Amino acid sequence: MNIKFALAISFLVSTISVCGQTYITNVTVLDVEKQKLITHQTIEITDDVISNIKKSSALNIPKDAVIIDGTNKYVVPGLVDSHIHFFQNGGLYTRPDAIDLQKYWSYTDEIALAKLEMETTLKRYLKHGITTLIDVGATYNFLEQRKSYSDKAYAPEILMTGPLLTTYEPEVYSNLGKDEPFILTQTIEDGINGVKAQLPYSPDFIKIWYIAGRDGLSIEASAQKNLPIIKAIIDEAHKHHLKVAVHAVQQVTAKLAVEHGADFLVHSIKDELLSPEFVTLLKTNKTVLSPTLQVHGAYRNTFGQRLEMSNYELAESDPYQLGSLLDLKHLSDTILIENYKTRTNTAKSIADLKKADAISMANLKILSDAGVLIATGTDAGNIGTLHASSYLKELQLMQDSGMNNWQILQASTINGAKIFDKENEFGTVSIGKKANLLLLDANPIDAIENLTAIHSVINKGTVFTPNELLPDTPADLAQRQLNAYNFRNIEAFLEPYADDVEVYTFPNTLKYKGKATMREIYGNMFKNIPNLHCELEGRIIKGNTVIDKERVQVGDKIKEAIAIYHIENNKIQKVYFVK
Template sequence: MNKTIVLLLSIFSLISCKTSEVGILVEKGLLIQNAQITSPENQTMSPDNFIVVDGDEIVYVGKDKPNLKGSFTIIDARGRYIIPGLIDGHVHVTGTDALSDEEELDNPEIVKKFREQLPKSYLYFGYTTLIDLGTAKPERLTDFQKTEIRPDLYYAGGGAVIGNGYGLSNWKDDIPNFIYQENEDYPIPEKYLKENHTPKAVAERIAASGAIVLKTYYEPGFDPTQPRFPTPSKALMEELKTEAHKNNLVLVVHGNSLEAHQFLGNAKVDIVAHGLWNWGSHRLDSTNAIPEEIKQVLDVEIENNVGYMPTLQVINGLRELTDSDYLNNPELEHVFPKNLIEYYKANSNVMYANVFGGAPKNIIATNFNRISNQGKINLKYMFDHGGNILFGTDTPSSPTFGNPPGYNGYLEMLEMEKAGVPPSKILAMATIENAKAFNLDQLYGTVESGKKANLLVLNKNPLQDITAYNDIEQVIINGIPFDRKTFSAQKGAE
C-alpha cells in the first residue's frame, strides 16, 4: 500500500449550501467521477459518486466532490458500473498451458508466448487477484510475480500431499512438503527424515515460504479398479488444521467425492477446493432430485460453515476435449496466443486420448454432462440452504484446453447462473466472500477507502446481466487504468 498519501481532512461544509467539498491532497492519482458503484456490500449506490485513488490505494469514496490537489488521471464513468476486481480462489498459474514437460521442451516459442500472455488473460476477464492452490514448481510462481502488470498472486506453494497419496504416487522428489503418515504399505523412503514431514514441520515451512494457504488432499483415486491412494486420518487432519491455523494459514483440502466431502465436512476444514460432483454409487436421473445421502453430507458442510468451491469448470473443461468445434470459439483468441491454439487444433485427438484413452467421445460427453449437472444441482442446494459458497475455477484442472485462463472464470460464472445462483451472490462470492475466506478483506473485495485500487469499469450492470463480466471497458490494477483490449492475446499478435 502506498503510504505516502497526505490526507487533508479539511472538509469544506459550506453552511446553507447543499453541496460540500472534501479537500484531498494526493501526489499522483486517479479520479473516477459519475461512478455507479456496484459493490457486493452496497448494491444500490446512486450513479453520482467520486472515487479518488492515490498510488495503488483508494483514499476516498463519496458523493461530495473532492477538491483535489495534485496530478490526476480522470475517468468519467457515466453510464458505467464500477466493481471491485475479481478474485479467483483456485488457480494453478504454473501449469496453465496444458502441455506436458516434454511438449514444453519441444515448443519453447509457444511456451514463451503463453507465459507472457498468462497474466494478461486473467486481467482481460477482470481477475485482479489469484490464489494458486498448489504447484510442483514453486519457482514458477516467482516468474509470474516478476511480470510488471499482473494480477496480485497469493499461493499455497508446494502442496502438503499425503505421503504416497494422490499427487505423490511413488514418492516423487519434487513435492518437498509431503506429510508422512504411518502406513505399513508405504514406509517412508530412507532418504527422508520423518521429523521433516510432520504437520508441524510442513506448516511452518509452508508459512515461511510466504504462502497463505496450506493445501492438502483427500483423494482415494478416480478409478475403482485400481488400489486406493492413502488418505489422511481424522487425527492427522485435526493436527493439520491446528498447525495451519497456528501459522495463519487457511486449510484448503482437495476433495470431490461423497466420501471426501463427508470426511471434510465433519473435520470442519476451512475450505473444500471442489464441489461434490462425484456421487459414488448414486446417479442423477430425470427427476433431478438429490439423493438423501448426498443431502446429508451437504447439510453437515452447511452446518459447519465449511467453504465450498463448486469448480464447475473442472468437469466442463474435460468434456470440451470431446468437442471438435471448441477451439474455433473466437473468445479463445483473447486468452491463448495464436500459435498455442494452432498447436491444440493439431493435437486435440492426442490430448483426448491422453486423458480418456480409447473411450468413445459421445459416451464421455454424455457422462460428463451428467456429472456437470450433479455439480450444478448441489451448488443450488448449497445456495438455497445458506452454504458458504466460494468462487474458484481450478484453472487448469488437468491437461485440457477447456480451462482457458481468465475466460474460465467467466464460464464458471455462466454455469453458476445456469445452476440458479443469482447475480448478486455471484458478485459477492468472486469479491468480498473470497477476500474474507482467505483473510484478504483488508485489501480486497469492496470499493471502499483503504482498499487496494483494483477495480473494473463495466459497460453493463452485473446484477442484471451476467454477460457484464465479458463487457469490461477498463481494468484498474494497482491504481493504473488500462483499456481491456490491451490485455487481449490478439493485441500481442499485432
C-alpha cells in the same frame, strides 16, 4: 529505436500512473454486499487506496488530478479467481498424468514454458479484470517467482500454496526438485513434515489433495484410512496460522475434511446430492467452496475431440495453448489418441459426465440458497480450462445452476476476499480498501457477460486500458485465425482480418479483396467440406510478417501450403498463398 526502449514507451502510454490522486467521476457503483446500485458517485483514489466516495456534486476535484469520466459506466470490485494453477498452461501437454504426449513435447519444456510465460499470464488475467489470483497448488519455484511481481502494477495479487500434500502422487511428477507439484505424505509424520517443508517459502496457505480409492479400497474406506494424515496436516498448518484448502470431490471426503478443520473446499461435490447436515456444517464452520464447474468436462471434451469454444474464448485465450487442444487431430500416435477418443465418447462416459455435472450444478444451487460462502474459481491451467478466458464460462455455468447475478458478483469479489479474511482489504468498492476496480461500459446485473465490457482496469491504483495491456503480436493474429479455421467458426476466423484484406497467389496475383468475399468463400468451406483441419508445421516471424508452413486436410486430400500474412494496424491486411 532500441526495442526495449520502444516497448517501455508503449507500456507507459497504455497506463496512467496514480502517484497522487485519480478521480472516477459520475459513475454508478455496484455495492456487492447490499446488492444495490449507487448512482452519480465520484471515487477518489490516492496512490493505491480508495480515499473517498461521494456524490459527484459534493466532491471538489483538484486541478492537477487525473480524471476518468464515468458517465454511463459502472464500477465493480476487481474480480477474484479463487482456483488456478500457474504450473499448468491449459493446453494439451500440461498434464502428462492425464495423457502422456511427452514424445512430442517434454514435461521439462512444459514447466519451463509455464515459468517463462508467467508475466504474460498475469497480464492476461488483469486484462480480463481479475485482480486477485489464488493458486491452489504450485511449486517451490513458483512460490519464489511470484515475489518478483509483488510490486508490479500489471500483476494481480497472488495468494499461493506450495506443492499439494497428498497420499497419492502420479509417478510422472516425482523427482522434479523444486518443480515438483506434489509432496507424498503416507504417514502422519510425512504430513507434518510436508507442512514444515513449505514454511521457508512463505506460502499463504496449505493445500491437500484428498484422493480416495486409488489404493484399491472403497472411497469411504480409503478416506477413513487416510484421515489421520489429513487431520495432522490441517492441525500443523493451523498451528502456523495457515489456512487449509482441500481437494475433495466426494461428499464423504469433503465432510471428513471440514469436520477436521478444512477452511476451503476447492471443487464441487459431484458424486451425490448434499445432505442437509453437511450444508449446515459448511455454513456453521464458514467454510468457503469454489465450484469449478467446467474443468471436468474440458478434459473429457478435449480427449473426445468434441471441444467447443465461443467467439469470446477464440479471441481472448492464449492462442497457442488453445490451438494445442486440437493437436489430437494430427498427432502420429493414432492408437493412443483413438483409445482416448473411443473411451470418452462411449454412451456410459458421456452419461457419467452429464450426471456428475448435473449433481455439481444442483449442489451449487443448494449451497447458494443456504447462504454457504461460494467463491468463483475456474481451476484454470488444466487441459481445456485456459487461463483468464475461462472465467466467463464459469460465471455462465454458475448462472445456469440458478445463482442470480448479484450472488455471482459476490462470489467473484467479496467472497474471494473472505477465504483469507481479507474482506477489509479488497472485495468491495469502499473507502480505505485497495484501488483494485473495474470500470465497465455496461451493467453486469443486467447480463453477467457485461463483466467483459471493460473500459478500464484499476490495479494497485494504476489505470490500464485492457487492449494496450496485452497487445496482439503478428503471430497472435495468425494463430487466432488458424484456431478459428480449425473450429470452423467464420466470425472468429474473420476477426483478425482487415475489412479490406487482400488475398494473393504468390508473388503478386490478386485473387480477391475484402472481408465480405472471404466470408463467402470460407463460410461455404466450413459448412460443406468434411475433415477440414490445418496443422501448423513451422512458423517464421519477421517484423510484421508471419510465414506459416501448413499441412491441410480437405476432405480425403492432404495439401502442403505456405501462407504469408502481412499485418498492418493490428489486423491481417494481406495474405499470400504459395503454390
